[in-house]
Amino acid sequence: MQTSQQIVGQFRRKRLFIAAMVAVLVLVLTLSFRFFEEKSRIEQQSRDFANHTIARFDRMFSPLDVSANNTQALVGLRCGEVRFPLIENLASLQTVRAILLVDHGNIYCSSIYGERAISFSEAYPELAISSQRMLLTTDNYLLKGSPVLMLWTPKTLDNHSGLIQVINIELMSNYLLEPTLPWVERAVFNVGGKSLEYGNPLIEEALPSADEVSYEESSLRYPFSITLFGPPPARLALMTLPSQLPLALLLSMLTSYIVWLATANRMSMAWQISYGLTAKEFMVYCQPIINASSGNCDGIELLLRWHNARQGWIPPDVFIPLAERQNLIAPLTRFVITEMVAHLPVMPRCKSFHVAINVAASHFRDRAILDDLQTLWWPANPVPQLVVELTERDALPVVDQRVISHLHKVGVQLAIDDFGTGHSSLSYLKTLQPDVLKIDKMFTAAIGTDAINATVTDMVISLAQRLNISLVAEGVETEEQANYLRERGVDRLQGYFYARPMPLGDFPAWMDRHLAHIAA
Template sequence: MQVSQQIVGQFRRKRLLIASIVAALVLILTLTFRFVEEKGRIEQQSRNFANNAIQRFDRMFSPLDVSASNTLGLVGVRCSTVRFPLVEKLATLQTVRAVLLVDNDRIYCSSIYGERNIPFSTTYPELAVNNQRMLLSVDNYLLKGSPVLLFWTPRSMDNRAGILQVINIEMMSNYLLEPTLPWVERAVFNVGGQSLEYGNPMIEAVHPSEDEVGYQQSSLRYPFSITLFGPAPSRLALMTLPSQLPLALLLSLLMGYIIWLATANRMSLSWQISYGLSAQEFMVYCQPLISARTGSCEGIELLLRWHNPRQGWIPPDVFIPMAERQNLIAPLTRFVISETVRHLPTLPACPTFHIAINVAASHFRDRAIIDDLQRLWWPANPKPQLVVELTERDALPVVDQRVVSHLHKIGVKLAIDDFGTGHSSLSYLKTLSPDVLKIDKIFTAAIGTDAINATVTDMVISLAQRLNISLVAEGVETAEQALYLRERGVDTLQGYFYARPMPLGEFPGWLTRHQPTMDA
């Protein structure tokens, strides 16, 4: 029972381990998925912010571009003539501080100051020489020191004539670049190598701090870009994981419980037995039956052994009771019969040689054992005497006692295994008319040590002799036990003293080497 509990405990521990691993993996994968999803969402939010800002700036610059193109015809006209049209144009453009006309590489007219005489290429070489259309600069005339954006629209390819609009970029940036926390902490408007950050009136280069990352997006229509600074998306995503933990934990526990239920059958001894049969993990062993009178081998008892690659050798007293409870004992018995038939050519072909097969009481129901013998055993035309050993883990139903009578009619002997233990009783001697009684090894082990069990052994021997029933003593391990049983008339001895259980294929070799001895 202790070994059985250990095996069952091993299966439960494996089930628990698998369920725990699955639950942990689900937890990790769920949190990882939420982390990746949140990180992607934050990155997308930054991209959306930059794209929206660029679209808004593009929409602000587009009417200025159109207005400048429509006003190019005024370039070259005297300032006194065009100044008021420029003022009217300026009134419709709220973001423009001033409009300057350039001709022959000189700024000759201002919508605010009127006539001017300022060299264009010297003052703004970036526009005149480097062919830039935009330039971040500082207003030195109207609001001194304030940042402005110069928007240049040339009339000629040599940049010596055109319209220069002075745009209030600080107002635009404060309106269009307001950061969206937490993923955008700083937003910067870039033109050329100059930058204007939201909330900072200074035009200067900007850099991310130690815990910030940058993202930049450029306009496809105008020569400017937007740079965003903020916490790393992975850091922000990590900060959201604690809020995701309860749901992820609930999901992992649910999956672990589902796995626990799903492995209830597969990770059980009964499922392992079924799988073991199909995977040929079971082997048929045999133990010689020795004549107490002559010392010669007069038969074998077939024993089933199971080597589970996952658990090692599993004792019969562990898997046989489980197989009986799960209605798997009949398939195991059929396997034993089939393997025995396969080895029949190597076994002694004489009627005096006995082959004993253990059969559970449940196998007697509905003539199942009769049908199996007719299908598997008799077609092989066996010569040895077949002995069916009735195991006593389950009581034999009265209705199936007719099967016993049929076994006697077809020449099969019946033995009651482990007599005196389990459900066996004296009534079986009358109702079943057994040919053989097998004395359980606990009584054999008591010889010379336990007076009470030794007395019971003597009573069983005397009873069998009075009823003319053959006796087989199991568990003979010493010469003293063998002598004691032989002196009391026990017919057959079985135990480690003569031979340990061996694979059925090794029995012919053992039989050749066996020398009958009566010294024991």
């Protein structure tokens, strides 16, 4: 059987579990968000680097296009006539090594070597035959073996005449392709399937290493592209997570604390009891009280039962003390009274039959019990006698004695429940003047087994008889106990020996069976 500490502990563990799960979730989401944000930022930086580099190459090639278009008028003229203008033009273009003139498929003039006689299609088939505008190759004349970029500007539609600018691409690449660590480790300039990497004077295919990824962006104006190699953005993003951990932990702890506070009400027994009343999880049971002499059922004690959809059946000795501590016992008592009033039509309509209701001491403050009876009980014109059972769990303040006096005046009997197990029992007999004493089941169970408690039971019986107070023995489970109590003059008996607690609606059928059993 669960105890109140176990129930509260379960709620606390659930709250702690929920807060911990929220903390973990927030931590994971925060780090994930920062991971994907950092990964996206690194990818964007790579794209920005490539686009910026392409834009700078485009800006450097653009004046060469203008110069080539202005120089095309020299194509076809004798080399001796145009060489000086070519050299003059070359001096204004810092990135161009040489200018070659092509006429009718022959390279016939060079700004450096003067007159030439080289087949255009044999020397540069990519430009002459394949109609490429650019060719990445090595210099075989001026600085042999060094990388150069050929920029071809045709003059005729048949591609047999035009102008070639030999560009110092190594100078441009060293200026424009410098990597930006850690997200760009290598930058490569690509033209027609050939590549030139920053810091590498050789024209060769550039391939990523085992732990690198590549990103390529092409120019929209010229036939070249830029390829970037670097570590995977995910790996770089992961490397930044340790620096994000303190903030993520702080955010997760703050969120979990907020969840802990937010669930304090909902994940509490007070909320569960309030919700249980609203959701009709509480049920009113009753246990018959038998006249020890005649065997008739003289009354019933109303008992509250709770089937929590989340916890299952919760014993009264668990939720009743919790309800008292949370000031929710009065709403529960009102619920019991309301249910009893609804079942009054099927109850015995005689004044010798009584209905006992457990009422906590806190319900007596500020005349609350009187107000509730005035609102709920008396308007139903009940015939059965009402007995208010007061538990000894709490002591009554002096001011509440006036409420007790008023209950006696309006004909409500007062019973002290669990007599002998609480405190100030004898003083209660003087100040409260009860009509009934209920012997706790602990003393009943001691009959025949515990001589000390049995002696106490006899003393309680003798005391009640001398004070002319009616006695009810709780927890009668055997015939031996029933006979023992009957022989000592106990007025009424209550326990499993006669009947177990039953739903209030089942009592009329039980009463019929009991009357039939007595008559037989």
